Amino acid sequence: MPKIIDHEKRREQIAEATWRVIVEQGMEGATVRGIAKEAGLSLGALRHYFATQDELLMYAMQLVKERATARIAEISANEKWAPKERITKIFLELLPTNQEKMIEMEVWFAFTVYFRHKKEGFDAQHDGIYAGIRNLLDSADQLNLLRKELDKEMEAEKLYAVIDGLALHAYLEPQRVNGERITEVLEHHLASLFH
Amino acid sequence: MPKIIDHEKRREQIAEATWRVIVEQGMEGATVRGIAKEAGLSLGALRHYFATQDELLMYAMQLVKERATARIAEISANEKWAPKERITKIFLELLPTNQEKMIEMEVWFAFTVYFRHKKEGFDAQHDGIYAGIRNLLDSADQLNLLRKELDKEMEAEKLYAVIDGLALHAYLEPQRVNGERITEVLEHHLASLFH
Numbered sequence: 001m002p003k004i005i006d007h008e009k010r011r012e013q014i015a016e017a018t019w020r021v022i023v024e025q026g027m028e029g030a031t032v033r034g035i036a037k038e039a040g041l042s043l044g045a046l047r048h049y050f051a052t053q054d055e056l057l058m059y060a061m062q063l064v065k066e067r068a069t070a071r072i073a074e075i076s077a078n079e080k081w082a083p084k085e086r087i088t089k090i091f092l093e094l095l096p097t098n099q100e101k102m103i104e105m106e107v108w109f110a111f112t113v114y115f116r117h118k119k120e121g122f123d124a125q126h127d128g129i130y131a132g133i134r135n136l137l138d139s140a141d142q143l144n145l146l147r148k149e150l151d152k153e154m155e156a157e158k159l160y161a162v163i164d165g166l167a168l169h170a171y172l173e174p175q176r177v178n179g180e181r182i183t184e185v186l187e188h189h190l191a192s193l194f195h
Numbered sequence: 196m197p198k199i200i201d202h203e204k205r206r207e208q209i210a211e212a213t214w215r216v217i218v219e220q221g222m223e224g225a226t227v228r229g230i231a232k233e234a235g236l237s238l239g240a241l242r243h244y245f246a247t248q249d250e251l252l253m254y255a256m257q258l259v260k261e262r263a264t265a266r267i268a269e270i271s272a273n274e275k276w277a278p279k280e281r282i283t284k285i286f287l288e289l290l291p292t293n294q295e296k297m298i299e300m301e302v303w304f305a306f307t308v309y310f311r312h313k314k315e316g317f318d319a320q321h322d323g324i325y326a327g328i329r330n331l332l333d334s335a336d337q338l339n340l341l342r343k344e345l346d347k348e349m350e351a352e353k354l355y356a357v358i359d360g361l362a363l364h365a366y367l368e369p370q371r372v373n374g375e376r377i378t379e380v381l382e383h384h385l386a387s388l389f390h
Contacts, residue, residue: 117219117224130371151383188346
């Protein structure tokens with residue numbers, strides 16, 4: 001079904017053009033017209049792939065999550081790393097340590113604020129990251145990697161805060177808080193949980 | 196100089212009206228017209244206090260910081276609390292544990308994303324919170340409150356991340372992460388730094 005594959009590929013290209021517009025101009029610039037221009041399409045051609053601006057924005061947001069989820073699934077399945085190393089790599093995947101992830105972070109951040117005042121749309125509460133972190137700590141515990149006295153629920157909440165706080169600071173203060181710095185801080189924190 | 200005081204008081208009231216508009220409608224709603232309506236003023240009367248929309252928005256953002264700074268200065272000067280308790284209270288002041296602080300947080304967050312794509316304006320990098328946290332940890336250390344083996348620079352970065360991560364989650368997931376929860380997690384984290 002090459003046509004369907006092309007269709008999906010073109011939708012992804014449009015979503016990526018949307019990301020670039022948001023990174024450069026913020027949500028104010030993310031009009032259908034501006035996105036069509038960035039994607040090198042006519043308005044009519046863009047409407048063939050997305051009927052409304054909201055449909056396009058929701059898809060562009062969803063693609064951020066899909067990309068991150070795919071990368072994490074790949075790391076999880078890779079047995080060349082020992083469990084502790086693999087778990088560390090998964091947590092690091094949640095930080096914007098390179099240009100690609102920084103773009104995703106910026107887009108996620110802009111969308112979150114934008115959709116906050118829409119009745120329908122993206123709901124941060126259901127993005128599942130807290131539950132994922134909680135599960136990963138449970139796995140680490142079953143593998144006997146965690147210090148015994150830890151309050152796992154408390155540590156999951158704190159680890160989630162450390163990750164999103166570092167991501168926020170890398171976004172707001174890229175000069176002071178670069179990829180190397182946030183990696184170092186997260187690894188330091190994980191070392192305090194592992195024995 | 197009662198006239199000047201009235202002028203400043205009126206500017207604060209307009210800034211607070213701006214906050215309410217932003218909390219309810221996001222930055223999209225924060226037009227001069229919308230803010231004048233919320234403040235119960237004519238457009239002309241509002242222009243008497245703020246010549247441009249950007250001047251008003253910058254002032255409204257600045258007021259968030261001033262209010263928080265004033266609260267922290269008050270806690271710092273209050274000697275009824277022992278040093279460890281006082282330091283804990285200062286850090287808790289940075290979290291949106293009540294309605295007033297949640298509004299400030301929401302406004303700060305909206306402004307941060309909005310001003311990111313403006314050439315001039317608010318620069319998060321200079322908001323001084325990291326330096327403040329670093330200084331507070333130094334004070335705690337001089338008072339012999341901190342565990343000896345701590346890497347203070349690393350712990351300041353991590354504590355800053357915990358605080359802003361919790362603030363972000365309280366904003367995004369108010370049902371799951373309420374004021375009590377973020378207080379508990381921050382106190383748990385501070386307990387791991389103090390001896």
